[in-house]
Amino acid sequence: MVKKIIALVVLVPLAIVLIVLSVANRQAVTLALNPFRPDDAVLSVTAPFFVFLFLAVIVGLLLGSAVTWLAQxxxxxxxxxxxxxxxxxxxxxxxxxxxxxxxxxxxxxxxxAK
Incomplete structure (x- = not known):
């Protein structure tokens, strides 16, 4: 029961923050992977900014989990x-x-026996 309450206290505000960030950052941005020619279409990705935010969070969670698993x-x-x-x-x-x-x-x- 306590775990459910703690999960709600943590997950509900986190979900609200992520939804607000998603709504506020809908504009399309281009991620250029070629630093010498940023206009190169082959090595660039255009997507809404919140997609890059979510991908950064997911990659961070995966890397953190892997490092923790290896350290333990x-x-x-x-x-x-x-x-x-x-x-x-x-x-x-x-x-x-x-x-x-x-x-x-x-x-x-x-x-x-005594």
């Missing part, structure tokens, strides 16, 4: 190694428990 790789590797170790320790504990039950079943003296 060492933590994921450590978590995998510790998970494997935990499974090994659990298997060893289960073997010891089984062995203790076998010994107790043979009628050897048991230590009374």
């Amino acid at each position: 790789g060492k933590y994921r590797k450590k978590a995998r190694a510790e998970s494997r170790a935990a499974v090994r320790w659990q298997a060893e504990a289960d073997r010891h428990k089984t062995r203790a039950e076998e010994i107790a079943g043979r009628g050897l003296p048991q230590i009374p």
